[in-house]
Structures are given as C-alpha cells and as structure tokens.
Amino acid sequence: MLLAAVGVLVAGTAQAAAGCAVTYQVSSQWQGGFGANVSVTNLGDAINGWRLTWTFPAGQRVTxxxxxxVTAAGDxxxxxxVGYNAAIATNASVSFGFNGSWSGTNPSPTSFALNGVACTGGVGPTTVPPTSTPPTTPPPTTPPPTTPPPAGDAxxxxxxxxxxWNLGNSLDAVGAxxxxWGNPRITEALLDNVKAQGFKSVRIPVTWSAHLGSAPNYPIEAAYLNRVKEVVDWALADDLYVMINIHHDSWQWINTMPTDRTTVLAKYNAIWTQLASTFRGSSPKLVFESVNEPQFTGSSGDAQNATLLAELNTSFHRIVRASGGNNATRLLVLPTLHTSSEQARIDELVATFNALNDRNLIATVHYYGYWPFSVNVAGGTHFDATTQKDLTDSFDRVYDAFxxxxIPVIVGEYGLLGFDRHTGTIEQGEKLKFFxxxxxxxxxxxxxxxxxxxxxxxxRTSFQWSDPELIAxxxxxxxxxSGTASSDxxxxxxxxxxxAKTLTLNLNGTTFQGLRQGSTDLVQGTDYTVSGSQLTLTAAALTRLTGSRAYGVNATLHARFSAGVPWRINIITYDRPVLGNATGTTSAFTIPTQFRGDQLATMEAKYADGSNAGPHDWTSFKEFDVTFQPDYTGNSIALTSDFFAAVTDNAPVTLTFHxxxxxxxxYKVxxxxxxxxxxxx
Structure with a gap:
C-alpha cells in the first residue's frame, strides 16, 4: 500500500522555505499486526532536527x-x-520503519506534517516555526553509512x-x-595465544538469558555486560576481528516466538539495543551476529519460520544501524534458519538481504559434515564420495547464492558432531582427510x-592442542x-x-616425495614401490618394521609430499579380537574384549528375524559412543543404557563388531x- 502526500503551507513569521513529501508503505501485514516503512523528503531548505506527525484513522498503534x-498520544x-539522521538537505530523504497493531481495518494515514508543516508536495517562501522546538542533536562524529557502502569492503x-576460532562453552554457558560448563575463566593470555596460533578472528558466543532484568526494558546485568566487554576488548587489543552474538537464548526463549512473539521480540530488541549502545564506539573489527542457530517451536511450518527469522534479522539490523557511531557501518552477520545450508533456507536469507540492501552484511551457516560420518552412525566410517559431496554441495550453494x-559468507562453526564426546569417535585418518x-x-x-x-x-590454560596432528x-x-592416502x-x-601391502595415494595436486621413518628415508624399489597412485610396502620392509610382532603399532612411517603436512602410516600387528561371555544390567554392561592390536570401527545390531535392533532402527549400524564404547586400556566394550532402552525385552540381539x-x-545379547x-x- 503506497500513499504520497504533497503540499505547501505559507505563513509570514519565518524566512525559510519549507515543504515536504511522504511515502507511507505497509510492507507486510498479518492478523493483528503490520509493518510499515516511511520515507520523508525535504523539499525546502535544509533542516537539522525533524519531527514527523500524523494521525492513525482506525486506532492503529506503533509497537x-x-x-x-516514535511516541504517541492516542491516535x-x-x-x-535519532542522532545520525537529524540533518535533511534540500531534496534529500530519510527513512524509518515500524511495526504496529490493528484490529478491524488498517487504512493508511492521509496527512503528515514535518516540523509542523503539512506535507503536500509544494514549497512555500516561509514556514511557521513548530510549536515545540525540534531536536538539535548534532550529527554523530562517525558519519552514517553511504547507501549502500562501497562495494567490496565487506x-x-x-x-x-x-x-x-570459537571461544565456546564459556560466555555462552547456560548458568550464572x-x-x-567446566571451562576456566577467560584470560587475556588465552586470547594472546589464540592470536599467536595464527587465527585472525575469534567468535565469542554469549548467552544472555541468566543476566537479564525484567520487562519492559530487560536490563543486562552490568557486571556481566562489563565482563563481555572486557573479553571483547582483550581480543580487539590483539588486533583480532571479534564476533559476538545472542547464542543459546535461541533455544531457551527465542524459539517460543511463534506463540509469544511480542515478548520475544521485546526482549530480543532490548538486548540488541543495549549491546549497540555499549559497543557503539568499538573498533570496526567488532562484528555483530544477530542470533546463533535460530529455531522456532510450534510454528505452522517453513513459511512462518522464515517470516519470524526475517523479522529478527531485520529488527537487529535496524536497531544497530540506528544507534550510530561505528554501528552505522559495522559488519553485521545474519544466519539462515538453523544456520543450515539447505537451498530453501538459503533462499529465505537471500530475500532478507535483498530487502535490506546493505553492503555491510555477511551471511553465515554452520557445517559439521555429513551426519552419518560426523557422528559415526549408519556405517559412516569413511570420508568417502558421499561425505565429500555433502561438503561440496553445501559450499557450492552458499557460494552461488552469496x-x-x-556477499561474504562465514562458516561460523565447523567441526564434527562426534567431537562433543571426544575426537576419537571418528578414526584419525578419516578425520584428517575430512579437515x-x-x-x-x-x-x-x-x-x-x-x-x-x-x-x-x-x-584454555595449558595453551596446548589436544590433537597436534589434527591442528597441523x-x-x-x-x-x-596435503597429500593423503586410502588409510593411515x-x-x-x-x-x-x-x-606386501598397498595403499592408494590421494595426491590432491601434490607430488609424492618419499617415505620416512623418523629421520631415516626408506629406499624406493627396496622398501616400497610407487606405480601411479599405488604405494606398495614390500614384505621385506614390513618384516623389518614389525620386529618381534607385538600386538599394536610396531612402526610409524610418514609419506611426504611436495606441499602440506606428511601423511602418517601406522604399521600394526593384530589378530582376530576375542570377546568373552558376560552378565550385567541395562545401565552397566561390558563385554570382556581382547582387542589383540585391532581397533573397533562400528557395530551392527539385528534381531533373529533380520530386523534392526537398538536406536536409529532405520539402520543396523549403531552410533559410536552413544550405543557402544570401546575401552582399549580396560579391555572391554561397553553397551550403553541408551542402546538397551531401544531393545525389545527377551528378544536376542546379534551384534556384529567391525x-x-x-x-x-x-556376539549375542x-x-x-x-x-x-x-x-x-
């Protein structure tokens, strides 16, 4: 709905020419609510400080x-x-927007006045001064953004x-x-070490829910906000880019937006209003992310989810931009629903970017890999073609769209989901190929x-990596x-x-340079041969390397390539593992196991009729750690209570350990x- 109101008002007490035009547009409307955009064009002499007034014809209210x-007295x-848009030059425009409520009908206002002058489109020689003096807020010291800012900066x-790098499970911990969540207090030394490790940016997730006061202002606890600012300032002092956000609030209370939109929006806006004010003068290297992994409970489906997320992202954008200072051009990060890289979710975010038309915006998704591989379930033990295609498809979609x-894209979180338990859920070599x-x-x-x-x-205090091979x-x-191989x-x-044993080399654009044990080079033609991508270790070399043939790793070799890190190859002596009979309970059951140098990859579970047993009964292959857990030092395999909770009583289950x-x-349980x-x- 568009309304253009134009006109002129003449009076004899002032000497400035005055006139204005207003475009009022209802951008969206839903049951009981609507959004509107208002553009004001100054047709007269330049002004510094403005008030636009109108009367709602049907009892609408600005929320x-x-x-x-915006203030109101009845209709x-x-x-x-606000500070940064006080000045309007001749023939220049300013815009603002609002959400409102309505009942019955929602007709547009029919007349507007700017600083007491009716907006009817012409320009008169004089204007009547407004009955109350308009604000004289000077422009901010930092100029407002160009519209749009220069291309390429973001x-x-x-x-x-x-x-x-993410500073996870610290300021985002749910609690006081x-x-x-078990991590020590953040120190300046930690941020110094993150910088020294070669990282250029740090994402500092923050959960605010336990540190908010009551409605309507939802004040953030001063000590907590100061602590967040302290950590941010430490990182900025290290010349790191810093990203802060609203984190686990996404599933704690923001997710109730479908049924409690007013409260959620008020609280969300209050947080960002306070953060925008607190960090208004911070370095442009500070980046704001609207919300982590947004999600909604009880919505009517994808369409409503998209509408709600667009409202959050848009509100965030407008609050930050309106706060002025460095926030006028600060880089702002907007997520897809669930930070998913599915095409439909990307398309929804593209629509928001198109509507905002701001070149200082960044899109974000998260990537934790192809799920069966990421948690080791359904036989997803290898970084195979399916797992690789999931990655390339995901990155191709965000590349094409943004x-x-x-439009730049940040993969705001990446890793493997199994890492939440420990990094050994996925076999080391397959893990390295993924990264x-x-x-x-x-x-x-x-x-x-x-x-x-x-x-x-x-x-966090040792500043040492738990898996040096992985971080390398x-x-x-x-x-x-880096070159890799079919196995390590x-x-x-x-x-x-x-x-003799043969591995397939994945050269990945490099060239193979040789094999080395420690500082000793193995001899090509004697210890190994290379034919195309096939690397064969000779029986003579393996006999020498295995020595007395004790169970386990007898020797470690490194395949060297023309670039990247070497590929480790463990030479292992094993025999078929032996399992023993056992009794226990559904909460404590372990199988005595002589691993005899071998390593467990996965476990299948089936009933006598061939149907799948245990959790995820759409697959016979169960989830590593969640349903079964090898203990190599304790010589056992544990079956978890989660596994037995999904097993039929008195129905024998045949397990196959791979x-x-x-x-x-x-084995039968x-x-x-x-x-x-x-x-x-």
Whole structure:
C-alpha cells in the first residue's frame, strides 16, 4: 500500500522555505499486526532536527520502531530523528520503519506534517516555526553509512578474518557464570595465544538469558555486560576481528516466538539495543551476529519460520544501524534458519538481504559434515564420495547464492558432531582427510571458517592442542593442500606370514616425495614401490618394521609430499579380537574384549528375524559412543543404557563388531527386564 502526500503551507513569521513529501508503505501485514516503512523528503531548505506527525484513522498503534524515536498520544503519532539522521538537505530523504497493531481495518494515514508543516508536495517562501522546538542533536562524529557502502569492503574484511576460532562453552554457558560448563575463566593470555596460533578472528558466543532484568526494558546485568566487554576488548587489543552474538537464548526463549512473539521480540530488541549502545564506539573489527542457530517451536511450518527469522534479522539490523557511531557501518552477520545450508533456507536469507540492501552484511551457516560420518552412525566410517559431496554441495550453494554476488559468507562453526564426546569417535585418518578437504574447498569457495572449540581442542590454560596432528592438518589447509592416502593403518596378522601391502595415494595436486621413518628415508624399489597412485610396502620392509610382532603399532612411517603436512602410516600387528561371555544390567554392561592390536570401527545390531535392533532402527549400524564404547586400556566394550532402552525385552540381539583390520566378530545379547546376558555367537 503506497500513499504520497504533497503540499505547501505559507505563513509570514519565518524566512525559510519549507515543504515536504511522504511515502507511507505497509510492507507486510498479518492478523493483528503490520509493518510499515516511511520515507520523508525535504523539499525546502535544509533542516537539522525533524519531527514527523500524523494521525492513525482506525486506532492503529506503533509497537516498535527503528531509525526514529516514535511516541504517541492516542491516535496522534510523532516520529523524531535519532542522532545520525537529524540533518535533511534540500531534496534529500530519510527513512524509518515500524511495526504496529490493528484490529478491524488498517487504512493508511492521509496527512503528515514535518516540523509542523503539512506535507503536500509544494514549497512555500516561509514556514511557521513548530510549536515545540525540534531536536538539535548534532550529527554523530562517525558519519552514517553511504547507501549502500562501497562495494567490496565487506568481502575484503571477511577475507581478512580467515581463519577464525570459537571461544565456546564459556560466555555462552547456560548458568550464572562463564565456568558453568567446566571451562576456566577467560584470560587475556588465552586470547594472546589464540592470536599467536595464527587465527585472525575469534567468535565469542554469549548467552544472555541468566543476566537479564525484567520487562519492559530487560536490563543486562552490568557486571556481566562489563565482563563481555572486557573479553571483547582483550581480543580487539590483539588486533583480532571479534564476533559476538545472542547464542543459546535461541533455544531457551527465542524459539517460543511463534506463540509469544511480542515478548520475544521485546526482549530480543532490548538486548540488541543495549549491546549497540555499549559497543557503539568499538573498533570496526567488532562484528555483530544477530542470533546463533535460530529455531522456532510450534510454528505452522517453513513459511512462518522464515517470516519470524526475517523479522529478527531485520529488527537487529535496524536497531544497530540506528544507534550510530561505528554501528552505522559495522559488519553485521545474519544466519539462515538453523544456520543450515539447505537451498530453501538459503533462499529465505537471500530475500532478507535483498530487502535490506546493505553492503555491510555477511551471511553465515554452520557445517559439521555429513551426519552419518560426523557422528559415526549408519556405517559412516569413511570420508568417502558421499561425505565429500555433502561438503561440496553445501559450499557450492552458499557460494552461488552469496559469494558470487559479492556477499561474504562465514562458516561460523565447523567441526564434527562426534567431537562433543571426544575426537576419537571418528578414526584419525578419516578425520584428517575430512579437515584437509574442508579447508581446501572453503578456500576455493572464498569462505571464512571458524573452528568450533568448546575446550576439546586448545587447552584454555595449558595453551596446548589436544590433537597436534589434527591442528597441523587444519593449519596447513588454510594455505595449501596435503597429500593423503586410502588409510593411515596397515595391518599384518600375527597368525599369518607377512605380505606386501598397498595403499592408494590421494595426491590432491601434490607430488609424492618419499617415505620416512623418523629421520631415516626408506629406499624406493627396496622398501616400497610407487606405480601411479599405488604405494606398495614390500614384505621385506614390513618384516623389518614389525620386529618381534607385538600386538599394536610396531612402526610409524610418514609419506611426504611436495606441499602440506606428511601423511602418517601406522604399521600394526593384530589378530582376530576375542570377546568373552558376560552378565550385567541395562545401565552397566561390558563385554570382556581382547582387542589383540585391532581397533573397533562400528557395530551392527539385528534381531533373529533380520530386523534392526537398538536406536536409529532405520539402520543396523549403531552410533559410536552413544550405543557402544570401546575401552582399549580396560579391555572391554561397553553397551550403553541408551542402546538397551531401544531393545525389545527377551528378544536376542546379534551384534556384529567391525574392526579396522577388516575382521568381523559376532556376539549375542539378551535383555530381560534390567538384566543383560551376553554370549559369544
């Protein structure tokens, strides 16, 4: 709905020419509510400080506004400038927007006045001064953004943020203190070490729910806000880009927006209003992210989800921009629903970007890999073609939708979901291949990436990496590719004669340089041969390397390539694992296991009729750690209470344990109430 009102008012007491035109547009409307955009054009002499007044014809009310301060007395409404948009030159325009409520009908206002002058489109020689003096707020020291800002700035800044790191499970912890989830208090030394590790940006997730006062202002606890600012300032002092957000609030209370929109929006807007004010003067290297992994409970479906998220993202954008200072051009990060890279979710965010038309915006998604591989379920034990395609499809979609059109993208979190338990859920070599390819393809698609670290990677006080091999691969992938191989494990059965073993090299654009054990180079033609991509270790070399043939890793080799990090190859002696009979309960059941040098890859569970048993009964392959857990030092395999909770009583289940050597060992368990018996099959 569009309304243009034009006109002129003449009086004899002032000497300035005056006139104005207003465009009032209802941008969206829903049951009981609507959104509107208002554009005011000054047709007279330049003014500094403005008030636009109008009267609603059908009892409508403004519930929220941006880029203006809106007050009302009944149906009479006044919108006044905020600091950065006080000045309107001749023939220049300012715009603001609001959300409102209505009942019955929602007709547009028919007349407007700017500083007491009716907006009817002409220009008169004089104007009557307004009955009350308009605000004289001077323009901010930092000029407002160009419209839009110069192209390329956001892309360059986001490129400069690569690589990034997440300070997870600290200020985002749900509880009264940043130590609530087990991490120590953040120190300046930690941020110094993050910088020293080569990271250019740090994402500092923040959960606000436990630190908010009551309605209507929802004040943030001063001590907590000061603590957040202290940590942000430490990171900025290290010349890091910094991203802060609203984090676990997304599933704590923002998700109730479908049924409690007014409260959620009021609280959300209050948080961002306070944050925008607090950080208004902070370095442009501080970046705001509207909300982490947005989600909605009880909505009517995708359409409503998209509408609600667009409202949050748009409100966030307007609040920050209206606050002036460095916020006028600050980089702002907007997520898709669930930070998903599905095409439908991307399309929804594209629509929001198109509507906002602001070149200082960044899109964000998260990536935790192809789910079966990421948690090791459904047989997803390898970084195979399916797992790789999931990654390339995801990055291609965000590239095509955003990067190719000059909109930067940050992968705000990445990793593997199994890491939430421990990094051994996925076999080491397969894990390394995933991260090598992830870094490569992110570079190819010009995506900035931020490693999710909730304390499982970089020690918060030791400043040591829990998996040096993993971080070496990740760091290498920031700049180049590394060669890998079909496996990092070469097995020789102790009960059989040693024979030559062949691995397939994945050169990834590099060239193979040789094999080395420690500082000693192996001899090509004697210790190994290379034919195309096939690397064969000779029986003679394996015999020498395995020595007395004790179970486990007998020797470690490194394949070296022309670029990147070497590929580790463990030479292992094993025999078929042996399992023992056991009794226990559904809450405590372990199978005595002689691993004999082998390593467990996955477990299948089936009933006698061949149907799948246990959780995720759409697959026979169960989830590593969640349903079964190997203990190599304790010589056992535990079956969890989660597994037995999904097992039929008194229905024998045949388990098949798959080992990385290729061995398969079967075992039978029967649950009877809370009692479990296990026998070798």
């Amino acid at each position: 929220q506004a941006w880029n203006a301060t 009479d409404v006044t919108a006044a400038n 892309m360059a800044a986001v490129a400069a943020m690569q690589p990034g 203190d940043e130590t609530a 990067v190719a059109k000059g 090598e390819y992830f870094g490569h393809y992110a570079r190819a698609r010009k995506l900035t990436t931020m490693l999710w670290d909730n304390g499982q990677h970089l020690g 691969q990740i760091k290498s992938s920031w700049t180049t590719r 494990l070469v097995f020789n059965s102790k009960s059989s004669a040693i024979s 080992f990385w050597s290729g061995e398969k060992v079967t 029967t649950r009877s109430g809370s009692t479990v018996t296990g026998t070798t099959a």
